[in-house]
Amino acid sequence: MLAQDWEPVVLRKPKPKAQDLRDPKAVNKALRSGGQVQTVKKYEAGVNKRAAAMAVSARKLDEAAEPAAVGRVTAEVRQVIQKARLEKGLSQAELAKLVSERPQVVQEYENGRAVPNQMVLAKLERVLGVKLRGKIHK
Numbered sequence: 001m002l003a004q005d006w007e008p009v010v011l012r013k014p015k016p017k018a019q020d021l022r023d024p025k026a027v028n029k030a031l032r033s034g035g036q037v038q039t040v041k042k043y044e045a046g047v048n049k050r051a052a053a054m055a056v057s058a059r060k061l062d063e064a065a066e067p068a069a070v071g072r073v074t075a076e077v078r079q080v081i082q083k084a085r086l087e088k089g090l091s092q093a094e095l096a097k098l099v100s101e102r103p104q105v106v107q108e109y110e111n112g113r114a115v116p117n118q119m120v121l122a123k124l125e126r127v128l129g130v131k132l133r134g135k136i137h138k
Contacts, residue, residue, distance in 0.1 A: 071116065077132050078112045084128035085110075099123035 020026055030037050085095050085106075092110065096103040101120060108114035109124070121132045 073109055073112050073114050073116050075112060077116070077121075078110055080130055080132060081106075081124060081128065082110050084130045088128065095124075095127065098127045 016026070027037055029035075085092070090098070092106045093103040096106045099106070099120070100123070105114065105120065109120070114120075118133065124130075125132050
């Protein structure tokens, strides 16, 4: 004769792994179903502050050992660039476009704040038709 077994059978899901809990799909599923979701804001996550501090320290040491002023564009070069640009009837933005640089770069060269870059000076020489490197003849 067959007998019926009335004892309850409990089925349980395995616990999710930590990696699965961080999955955006799992988080969205939990939010939709009303489950508990804990969020933790991580400040400066993925930033290696120590490496940045080391670079700053190295720069300070170099400056302390041999303080060298960074050369800027001379007043002579500034005036030649500005004069040649105005003679050609170009704005700073148009000149920047012709030399494939940002307008801010041309502005810095004309204001004397830029550190001279030979590549940029060569482009400016070619477009403006003036000599900016070496001895400048007015």
